[in-house]
């Protein structure tokens with residue numbers, strides 16, 4: 231139930247990946263307690279989802295948006 235703990239791991243992970251990329255090269259969905267955290271290597275997108283499938287769907291929507299823009 232702590233938001234500060236929630237972003238510790240993926241925040242670091244995203245920034246280290248974003249340094250070498252900065253683009254939407256890869257997305258990941260990591261299990262965290264009773265939900266999932268989805269994020270992108272561009273470092274500008276991350277979210278939490280109740281299921282892995284939903285995280286993957288949102289990641290796909292994110293890259294589709296980015297590629298379209």
Ligand SMILES: [Zn+2]
Nearest residue numbers: 254270272275
């Ligand atoms: Zn991205």
